[in-house]
Structures are given as C-alpha cells and as structure tokens.
Amino acid sequence: MPRLTYNIAMVSDFFFPQPGGVESHIYQLATKLVDRGHKVVVITHAYADRKGIRYLTNGIKVYHVPFAIIYRSATFPTVFSFFPVFRNIMIREQIDIVHGHASLSSSLPRGPITRILTNKLLKFILSDVDHVICVSHTSKENTVLRAALDPVMVSVIPNAVVSENFRPRKYPPEPPAPNNGFGNATPAVHHLGPNDPVVIVVISRLFYNKGTDLLTASIPRILENHPNTRFIIAGSGPKSIDLEQMIEQNVLQDKVEMLGSVRHEQVRDVMIRGHIYLHPSLTEAFGTVLVEAASCGLYVVCTAVGGIPEVLPSHMTVFAKPEEDDLVVATGKAISALRANKVRTEKFHDQVKAMYSWDNIAKRTERVYNGIMGDIPEADFYGYDVGNTAAWNGESHSGVRSFALIDRLKRYYGCGVWAGKLFCLCAVIDYLLFVFCEWVFPRDRIDIAADWPRKIYHSDDDD
Amino acid sequence: MAGTGIRQSVVGPYSTLTPATVLQPLDRLTTSPRSSRSHLAPEDAFNAASPPRRSGGFDHSSNNNMSLLRDTVASSSGGGDVRSSRRRESKFGSRSRSRRRKRNWKKILWVRQAYPDNYTDQTTFLDSLQRNPRLQPYEFWPLVADTTVIVQQVCSVTIFVVCFVGIFTERVSPVAVVGWGSFATFVGWAVWDWWVGQKGEDEVLQRQNSHRSRGAWQPRQDGGSASANSTTAPTTPSAASSVTNLGSTERTTSQGNLTAMRSQHGGSVTSLHSNGSHNSRLLDPQDGLRHRPSSPLRSGRATLRLSTIKSASLIYFTILGLSPILKSLTRSTSPDSIWAMSFLLLAINIFFFDYSGGVGVKFPASLSTNAALMASTVLASRLPSTGQVFSLTLFSIEVFGLFPVFRRYARHRSWRYHVALTVLLTVGAGGGMGLILGEGGMDGLLGVLVGAFIVIVAMGASSWWLIGLQKYKNAMNGPWDQARPIIISRRQWEYD
Numbered sequence: 030m031p032r033l034t035y036n037i038a039m040v041s042d043f044f045f046p047q048p049g050g051v052e053s054h055i056y057q058l059a060t061k062l063v064d065r066g067h068k069v070v071v072i073t074h075a076y077a078d079r080k081g082i083r084y085l086t087n088g089i090k091v092y093h094v095p096f097a098i099i100y101r102s103a104t105f106p107t108v109f110s111f112f113p114v115f116r117n118i119m120i121r122e123q124i125d126i127v128h129g130h131a132s133l134s135s136s137l138p139r140g141p142i143t144r145i146l147t148n149k150l151l152k153f154i155l156s157d158v159d160h161v162i163c164v165s166h167t168s169k170e171n172t173v174l175r176a177a178l179d180p181v182m183v184s185v186i187p188n189a190v191v192s193e194n195f196r197p198r199k200y201p202p203e204p205p206a207p208n209n210g211f212g213n214a215t216p217a218v219h220h221l222g223p224n225d226p227v228v229i230v231v232i233s234r235l236f237y238n239k240g241t242d243l244l245t246a247s248i249p250r251i252l253e254n255h256p257n258t259r260f261i262i263a264g265s266g267p268k269s270i271d272l273e274q275m276i277e278q279n280v281l282q283d284k285v286e287m288l289g290s291v292r293h294e295q296v297r298d299v300m301i302r303g304h305i306y307l308h309p310s311l312t313e314a315f316g317t318v319l320v321e322a323a324s325c326g327l328y329v330v331c332t333a334v335g336g337i338p339e340v341l342p343s344h345m346t347v348f349a350k351p352e353e354d355d356l357v358v359a360t361g362k363a364i365s366a367l368r369a370n371k372v373r374t375e376k377f378h379d380q381v382k383a384m385y386s387w388d389n390i391a392k393r394t395e396r397v398y399n400g401i402m403g404d405i406p407e408a409d410f411y412g413y414d415v416g417n418t419a420a421w422n423g424e425s426h427s428g429v430r431s432f433a434l435i436d437r438l439k440r441y442y443g444c445g446v447w448a449g450k451l452f453c454l455c456a457v458i459d460y461l462l463f464v465f466c467e468w469v470f471p472r473d474r475i476d477i478a479a480d481w482p483r484k485i486y487h488s489d490d491d492d
Numbered sequence: 493m494a495g496t497g498i499r500q501s502v503v504g505p506y507s508t509l510t511p512a513t514v515l516q517p518l519d520r521l522t523t524s525p526r527s528s529r530s531h532l533a534p535e536d537a538f539n540a541a542s543p544p545r546r547s548g549g550f551d552h553s554s555n556n557n558m559s560l561l562r563d564t565v566a567s568s569s570g571g572g573d574v575r576s577s578r579r580r581e582s583k584f585g586s587r588s589r590s591r592r593r594k595r596n597w598k599k600i601l602w603v604r605q606a607y608p609d610n611y612t613d614q615t616t617f618l619d620s621l622q623r624n625p626r627l628q629p630y631e632f633w634p635l636v637a638d639t640t641v642i643v644q645q646v647c648s649v650t651i652f653v654v655c656f657v658g659i660f661t662e663r664v665s666p667v668a669v670v671g672w673g674s675f676a677t678f679v680g681w682a683v684w685d686w687w688v689g690q691k692g693e694d695e696v697l698q699r700q701n702s703h704r705s706r707g708a709w710q711p712r713q714d715g716g717s718a719s720a721n722s723t724t725a726p727t728t729p730s731a732a733s734s735v736t737n738l739g740s741t742e743r744t745t746s747q748g749n750l751t752a753m754r755s756q757h758g759g760s761v762t763s764l765h766s767n768g769s770h771n772s773r774l775l776d777p778q779d780g781l782r783h784r785p786s787s788p789l790r791s792g793r794a795t796l797r798l799s800t801i802k803s804a805s806l807i808y809f810t811i812l813g814l815s816p817i818l819k820s821l822t823r824s825t826s827p828d829s830i831w832a833m834s835f836l837l838l839a840i841n842i843f844f845f846d847y848s849g850g851v852g853v854k855f856p857a858s859l860s861t862n863a864a865l866m867a868s869t870v871l872a873s874r875l876p877s878t879g880q881v882f883s884l885t886l887f888s889i890e891v892f893g894l895f896p897v898f899r900r901y902a903r904h905r906s907w908r909y910h911v912a913l914t915v916l917l918t919v920g921a922g923g924g925m926g927l928i929l930g931e932g933g934m935d936g937l938l939g940v941l942v943g944a945f946i947v948i949v950a951m952g953a954s955s956w957w958l959i960g961l962q963k964y965k966n967a968m969n970g971p972w973d974q975a976r977p978i979i980i981s982r983r984q985w986e987y988d
Contacts, residue, residue, distance in 0.1 A: 160610075166599045170618050171972035180612035187601040238974055246979045312974040315601075334975045339601045352978035384602045393609050400610075411610070 033404050034066045034483060036123050041130035044073035044091065048293055050317060054188060055130055056085070061391030063087045066486045067398075070122050072115070088481035092118055112462050113470070120475045126398055129158075152176045153452050156440045159401040162186050162394065164315035165336025181411045186393045187340070188317045189385040190324055194294075197326030197378050198301040220370050221304065227364050228259045230303035230327065232296060232318060233310065235266030240309030240332060245271045246353045247309070249279045251360050258284070258364060263299050265290040300325040304374070305363050311351055313337050319346075324381040326374045330363045332356070345377055434460055622969045630962060635955035640914045641847045643947055644899055647917035649838050649864075652891045654924030656871050659880050663928070666883035673887045680898045681800070687905055689793060807889065815882040821873040830870050837867035841892070864892035918947050 039059060043051040059069040064087070075081075075095040083091045094114055118124070155161060155176040161183045163169040169183050221227070229251075233239045245268070252258055262272065262285065269287070276285050291299055296318075300306065306322035308331035316337050319329050323345045331337050333348040347366075349359035366372050400410035434456075441452040597605060597613045658664030822830060841864040846857035868888030872881045903910040919940050926939015 162609075165601060167970075167972050170621070170970060174618065174621070174968060174970075180617060181610050183612075184609035185601070186609050240977060242979055243977045311977060312972075314972075332975065335972055336601075339599055342600075342602050350978075351975035353980055354978075389604070396609070410608075 033399065033402070034068070035125040035398055035402065036068045036070070037062060037126045037128055037398070038070045038072055038119065038122065038124045039128050039130060040072045042074060043130070044071055045085075046076055046079060050188075051130055053293065056089075057189070057191065057387045058391060058394060059089045060087045061387045062394070063089060064484055064486065065391055065395060066483050067395075068122075068480055068483065070118070070124065072118060090122075090478075112459060113466050116463065116466055117470070117475060120472055121478050123477060125402065152444045153441070153448070153455075156444060156452070157437055160184060160397050162397060164188050165339050167336040167339065168314040184393075184397050186390055186397075187385060188315050188320070189387045189390045190317060190320050190381070191387065192324050192378065192382040192385075195297050195300070195321045195324035195378075197324075197375065199375075200326075200378060221367055223368075224257070226257045226259045227255070227305060227367055228261060228303040229305045229307050229330075229360070230261045230263070230300055230322070231307050231309075232263045232291070232299060232322075233308065234264050234290075235268040235272065237268065238311050239266070239268075240311045240351065241266070241268035241271065243309040243311075243332075243351060243353060243356055244307070245275045247356045247360070248272075248275060248285060249281070250353075250357045252279075252281060252284055254357070254361055255364050260285040261288065261299060261303055262286065263288040263291045263296075296321060297325055300327055303327055304367055305330055305360070307360060308332065308337075309351070309356060310334060310337070316340050320381060320385055323377045326377050328363050328367060328372050328374055330356075330360050342380075344372070345380075618970075620970050624965055624967050625969050627962075627965060627967070630955075630959050632955055632959060635958060636951050639951045639954060640910065641899075641903070642842075643951065644914055644917050645842060645845050645847070645896075647914075647921035647947075648891055648895060649842060650921035651917070651924055652868070652888060653838070654921070654928055655887060656868075656884060657928045658924075659875060659884060661928075666880045670883035670886050673890045677890045677894055680894070684898055684901055685793075685797065687901055808886070811885050811889075812882055815878045815885065818869060818873055818885065819875065819878055819881045822870055823873075827874065830874055834867040834871050837863045837870075841867065845896075861892055861896075864888065868892070918943055922947075 039055050041051060041055055043049055044055060045052050055071060059071060062069050069089050071085075071089060071091040073091065073093060075093040079093050080095055081093060083093065085091060094111070119127075152175070155172070155178060159182070161172060161176075161178060163172055163183060163185050164187055166185050169180070169185050172178065173180050173183055231244060233241070235241045244262075248260060252260075272285075272287065276282055276287070288299065300322055304327060306319070306325075306327040306329045308316065308319055308322075308329065310316070310332060311334055313335040316331070316335075319331060319337065319340050322329055323341055329341060329346045331346060331348060332351045334351055338348065347359045347363045349355040367374075396405070396410075399405045438453050438456055441456050442449040444452050595606065597607050597611060597616075599613070599616055655664065655669050659666050659669060841860045844857055844860040844863070846860065865888060868885060872884040872888075875881050875884060899910075899913060902913055922940040922943020923936045924939070925943060926936045929935065930938070
C-alpha cells in the first residue's frame, strides 16, 4: 500500500527572517515532513524586504503575503482581506491540510478584559478546526477548558530540539572518527574541582512573566550562601534595569555577567560556559530552552509552573515553587549536588537526544494528519474513550464534525451571547466573500503550481 | 501472543486497557459485521443511547453486549453511580490484562508512552483545576459595615452642596459656614494630632520589644514613607509617618517638614520615657542611651505643629488673595453649564474616592480630590461677593482635603468613632437637604428621617445585591496560569 502523502499549508504570523521559537519550530517540522514525502507550503506575512514567494532548503515554499502588522510582528486576524489570497494559494497548491501555528498568552498584556477577549477569540478560532496540537498536557488542559473542545481532538506533541546544535563542551565531534577506538565511548566525565566556581546560566527575555523579579531577588541570596558561584545572564527586556540595579547595590559586578540579548545560534556557546541552568519563569507551555540546556549538559533548576514539570525527568532537574525562598533553596541544592559530583551531567546529551527529536515529532504530527483526513479509522484515532467523552461533553467529536455552513454557524453561535452573534456575522460575510470569489475568480482559471519531486520515505520503523 | 496480535490489529498500536478488549471475541460474535468500530468500551453499556453517530445494527445489539459486559466484568462493583463504578471496573480489568499494557499513562513528555497523543486520561485530566480558588464569600453584615465609608463620602459631598445652596440663596451667612467649618477642622486636627502622638508611642514600644530584628527589611504595615527612612535607622516610625500624613494634607510645606524631622528623628522615641514606666525593661539605661536623641524633648512634635500652622495660614491667605479672581472666573459661562459641570465633577469625586485607603497612603485618590476642588472653584465663581467665594473655597478644602484624612484615622482608631461619625454625617446631610428644600425646622427633621431611611435601605440593598452577584463568579485556575511570585524583599513588588 503506498504511503499517503498530503499537501500541507503551515500558516503563522511568525516566520523567518524573524528569529524565534515558533519560527524554528515550523521550519524543523516542515523539513521533516518534506522528508517524509509530504509537500509543505508556509504562509506568513511580508517582512520589510521580503514579499512574494521564496524557497527554503528541502523545497519548502514560503508565501510572504503583505498584511498590516499591529503588535510585535503579529498581524490582525484579517479574516476578510486575507481570504481571497488565501483561497488562491489553497487552490493553486492543492492544499489538503491547513496547519496553523500560534503562541497564545505569551506576549499578550494581561488583565480581565484581554483575558475575556483572548478566550473568545480562541473559541472563535477553534470552533472550526479538526484537531488541535498542544505542546504539553497542561497546555492541553488549558486549551480544552478555554475553548470548550472535546479532549480527544486535542493532541499533545512536544517541541523538540536539534540536539546536534546543543552539544556539551567536551562532547566528541560528530561523526566520530571511525578508527578512533574512542568511537562509542561515553564522553569524558568532568568533575568539578573543589575550588572551581559553579557557573549558573540564565537565558531568558527579561520580562515579568519570565520571573525576572524572582531572579533579581534571589541572586544576592544565592551568592551570599555560595560565594564561589558565578552568574551569566543573557537576554534583554524591560526588567534588565532591575537586575543592573541589584548588581550595583550589592556590588556583584565580578560575579554576575550580563550579556544582553544573544541570537539563537549563540545560545549553545553561552550555555556550555555554565554548570547549572536557572529558569525562574512564571508561566511556560513547554520550555524548549530547558531541553536545550539539558542537552548541553547543564543541570536544570526551574520553577514548577505550566508544562515545565512534564518536560524533563527528575534526575536532570531541581524544581522550585515560584517563590524567592524556594528558588534559593533549590539552587543551593543543585550547587551542592554538583559539588558532590552526584549528577551525571555528561550523560544528559544522549538521554535528551533520545527523548526529543524532530523525526519523532513529524511522525506524530503525521498521525494527526492521517486521523483528520480519515485515513486511519476513526476508532483508532479517537481511541477507546470515544464513548466516554461523548457522554462527558454531550457533543459529538471532531471526526464527524459536520462542516456544512449551518452547523458551523451553530457552533459559532454557541460561543457566547454577544460574541456568538458577532462570530456568526463574520462567518456569513466570509462565506459570501467565498461565493463572490468563486464567481469572480473561478476555480478553473487558477493555475496549479508545479510541485517539487516528492521524496520517497522508506523506513517507518516503529520506535 | 496470537491474541495480542489480533487485538492490535483491531484496536491499533495504542490499544486500550478497557475490559472490552478482553472480551473482544465475544463482541465479534454478538455484533453484526461493521467497518471500523468492532469493539466496545464499557461506557457503551451505560450510555447506549448517547453517541449519536452509532450506525447500523449496532444499536440493537449493544443492549445485549451491555448486559454481558456488566455480568462478566462489573459483577463486583454492584451498581452504584456510573462514574465510580466505571473507574472501579477499569481497575479491575487492568489486573487481568497482558503484561505489556501494565504501565499507566503518566503526565510526562520525556517518555514515549504506549498511548496515542490525543489520549485523555480520565482520572488525571483537569485534576488540578480549581474553581474560584481565592473566593471569599461575602457576608451581609460586614458588607453593610463596609458601605459606611461610601455613605460618609456621599454625605460629605451632600453637606458641601447644601452649604453652597445656603450661601447662594443667602439663607446662611458664609462666615458662619466657614467659621463652624474651621472650628470643626481645628478640633479634628487636635484630636488627630493626639491620636498620632499616641500611636507613635505605641509603635515605638512595639519596635523596642522586637529589637529591630530585621532592620530595614521589615515591611511597614502602617506605611511610613519608605523613601525617607528606609535607608536611615528604623527607629523613626512615628516621626516619618506623621510627616507623611501631614504631607498629604499640606503639600506646600511637607518637604520642609521632612528635612526638619529627619534632623531630629526620635523625638517621639524619647517621649516614651514619660510613660514607659509600665515596662521596666524600657528604662534600661543601655536602651535609653542607644536611642537618646540629641534634640530636646518633644521638640519634634512642636516643630510639626508649628509648621502645620504655618502652612495653614499660607493656604488661608492664598485663598483670600485669590478670591477676587475666582469670583469672576466663569462670568461668561452660563449657569446651567456650571451646574452640569459641578455635578459631573462631584460624581467623579464620589466614584474615584479612595475608599479602601489605609491611614498612611500618601496622596489618596488625587483625581477625586482635584475634581472636588475644581467643582468647588466653579461653584464659588457663581457667588456674588468675595467673602462668599473665600468661605466656600476654604470650606471645600476642609471638606474634601482634610476631612477624609480625619475620617480614615477615626475608622482606623475605633469602630465606634466611625459609626458615630457616619450617623452624624447622615443626620447633617439629611437635615440640610430638608432645610434647603423645605421651609422651616420641621422640614429639617423630616429630611433627617428621610435621609436615614434612604441610607439604611441603600446600604442593605446594595450589600444584598452584591452577594447575589457572587453566583456569577466563575474563575477557573490551574497550573497553566501565570504564577504569582512570592518575593520577600524591601521593595514592594507590584503584582499585575
């Protein structure tokens, strides 16, 4: 039986050339999906010097569509103005699956009003999707709760890291020399000498929600308890001024080094200078940076918030509550454990490599695609607890969601007293726009884009 | 192993742990041939009607399956409510399952588990959801008690309006208004000064007992100005806090006060020697020596009073000088605009007033105070003579600037004073309204009665309404929310 391949459109506000987490996520996922024989098109908005169509490595096609930018390169959900172009691309590329990427609640200002707005918008967006992919179980719970979704139509697929880019300092270079004799040896154990300083690395944007206040309050106390310790802080943001004040007040210039913002490709170089990675964030869906740090062979101290407790096993991490005292205690524990050479940090890289890889992520994403396209049986995809959840929600699950206009309108209407009507109005206008487009730009007049030759994916070993 | 193979082929690589899997051959026998769903979940037994998508002959046979399932698997559970019995069943079933399926689902990401990505674990999903975690249910009488601060403010505004109408219609002499007002202000100030002195002594006593354990890191609950004395010795609480409170009332001279006080901090510390006899430890010479100031006794308070009087006279003469200008300020504006505007400004005063403020807040609700002073200015500009303008402006400063400080202190001091003040204000406002709306003394009495009735009804009704609204509160919190950091530090971190 030939493997089923799809034409996939990844839609996101965030894509290269702008650097960032979502951007590289899309790129890595797209690359691996292309490797598996799919066709991937990325649709994003135009950047200053980048409009139109670009090709990336591996035959990924990128559409930079010009829109207006409202906040930190996030575009307004321009349902109507975007639609004709979107329809054109969909037909031209013969898209089967639209995969949207977004990071919610990270860059939005908080407050009851924005929270209501975000909830409603989330509901609006997610009322009409087949499936949702979250990066952690906690984030799945949140999504199910906020958008009132059926839990079986929400999958949890974590982020991954390119572990080759995050190797520890003394890791044997890859590929290992064939006749070396050391080829398969585990990396050398590096013990911490009694007088070597323990270096703590912090790489984070310095915002309130990243817990910079906690960091500012804890650093003097950690240094007081453990004088032979150094801090390296990379990142910039509005809270950096607090950190600098703290350094000056406590005269810690020779113990705390502030690097300012670093580019993503430099992160590894900063990380390998340290022994401990400290992550005091107040909210985090997944925390890719933790995986990167562990991959670099750092012992991780982090606050147990959001999805963080799910990410790394306990022998790589020390968890703290988001409290100043607890963070100080946890860091102290980590320092003592390192001083006693109890933590086998040299093994972390290989362990992390086995935990998170883009190949695996792409495979799991493909299963979601198969499921929503109906290529694996519904019972398989939605599993045994179909009955459970139907009883739970009183609503049929997404596999048999009807996409007739009237049913979609019903779902939108259920979003809220006022919001429901507004959403219905939007949907109706969008539908009329669609009919108008069908009439003005008929389907058969749109050229079909020529495809790249598809890759043929051979091994599908079940790991 | 053959059995496992069949099971996998039907259920998929992530097959479930439900008893249905065990009973699968049985399903095959009883159900008619179907395309995709050929196995049952135990829930089918209980919710035979609910899944609407079930098609074909399945509906008819499911009842048979249900009874079979219940007999074979759930015989031990013996009824009970559906959810709990289901849970017990699945536990029961898991024991008889094959070895490979033994591992339970865990809420972790670093291990690839034998469950699909969209698996939802019924027992742990949304386990940590909290509904209204920080909800404190309101109670009726405390709420009613809390409404008194609003009543006080509304009554103060009413009294001010009554006085204006009285002056405007020339029923009341402006000198009488400002005279009585100033007299009341002076009495209030004297009482306040006495309270502050007492409180300072109490605080010093308390401070001495605790022996300034953590020094400047100690959070100050009474809100002394942190900028003034967080860096200096912590033994000047009363001085600093009184400076702050004065500063809020007399902004013009607060800076001078501050420096004056800082040079001789500890004036009130020494005053404890006068009444510290009930605590013999305080007379310990070591202690006394350590805190003995260089300045003479009580001079701090005296300086404070002197500067208060100075600033009071400054304000007095400023208003006196400004009155002729104020008188003609809005001559070209039509009266109805003025009435509308002053109504709006007084409404702003009421809505933006700082009802929650503690005694140490530095500039509470500046918008509210400014709105009220502007209202009084535009109202005063309607008055015909300079004397009237002067009286009303001074009176407005007393009512809107100084009186709230006193009220806050009275509430802080004793609940009884607070209630007495509320009753007094209600009577004053009601009586005043009665007098200006009606003719004689009987109308005033009627006004008092009507005012009291309105106040009581409003207090009760608003509290009851607020309690009724609580049922709409539905905050859902969980680990996905942004955590609130707990930081013990000298700086007061603002939580968002």
